[in-house]
Amino acid sequence: MNEIKIATDWEGPWVTNDFAYEVCSKLYSPQFFEKLSNYDDYLAYVVKKPEYEPGNTLKLIAPFLVAKNVTSDTLKQMSKPKYLKKAFSARKALNFFNLLVVSTAYEQFLEVSCLDMDFRGTNFKPEKYEMDEEERKYLIEVSKLIPEKDYEWLDHFFWKEMKKLKTSWEILNDVKVTGGIRKKEIAEEFEANVCVGDSISDSKMLEWVSKDGLAISFNGNKYALEKANVAVISDSVSDLALIIHIYAKKGISGVKTLCEAKDGFYYLPELKDKELEEVVRKSEKMRKLVRGNAGKLG
Secondary structure, three states: OOEEEEEEOOOOOOEEEOHHHHHHHHHHOHHHHHHHHHHHHHHHHHOOOOOOOOOOOHHOOOOHHHHHHOOOHHHHHHHOEEEOOOOHHHHHOOOOOEEEEEEEEHHHHHHHHHHOEEEEOOOOHHHHHHOOHHHHHHHHHHHHHHHHHHHHHHHHHOOOOOHHHHHHHHHHHHHOOHHHHHHHHHHHHHHEEEEOOOOOOOOOOOHHOOOEEEEEEEEOOHHHHHHHEEEOOOOOOOOHHHHHHHHHHHHHHHHHHHHHHHOOOHHHHOOOOHHHHHHHHHHHHHHHHHHHHHHHHO
């Protein structure tokens, strides 16, 4: 085998957190983030809005965080990583390989949680923006309405009304989320031959690496499973380390043998439609079991 280079998502495969969800739940409400996360999926996959990509929920919430006077220090203080089983031993087991965390999460959370791994995340420094009191109060009031509004209302608010809000519109244009397209670009630049993901924002990265390498859906939802060539369903990161070591030693043939022999491992290209549907069901069930409310998001 060639040198193994792993580009891995963070939230899901390593930690159970959805940090943006946690921050918004504390500052606003869970329903506020859930509606914007679903709206994000709608823009990316239904409307296919030009230059919009999965994961841009972190762009949409950014003005609302500034409205609450959040700073980088605040985000670090709010970062409480909850690691999956065997995360620390799996980190050591994978230390033989080049490993890069590629995450949509804000960099402040990655800095606190990433176990000394190199990372690429979403760069957002809320303290650099000055928002007047009128705009702050307006956004806080709007946040109360968002959970009950439909996508047409959200379209009008984010892409027309926001243009009238000087600081909010500046933030919306400034924040470059490490979403689906950017994750794929980073994996390409890193020359990854193994990619790990679990959600809609990982699908492009998984699809790219699946042509010549190992694309692992780890407790992935349907978006990740559609583009991966291997599914791992487990509550322990040790299983992720296992399949990567098998791939390093024996290539894709070794991976197939492992999938035939061990529960929770599936080589997806050889599954029939009904078998694949069952893997999606099992994977999404484990995803929700391990991650709680965050597991139901795209």
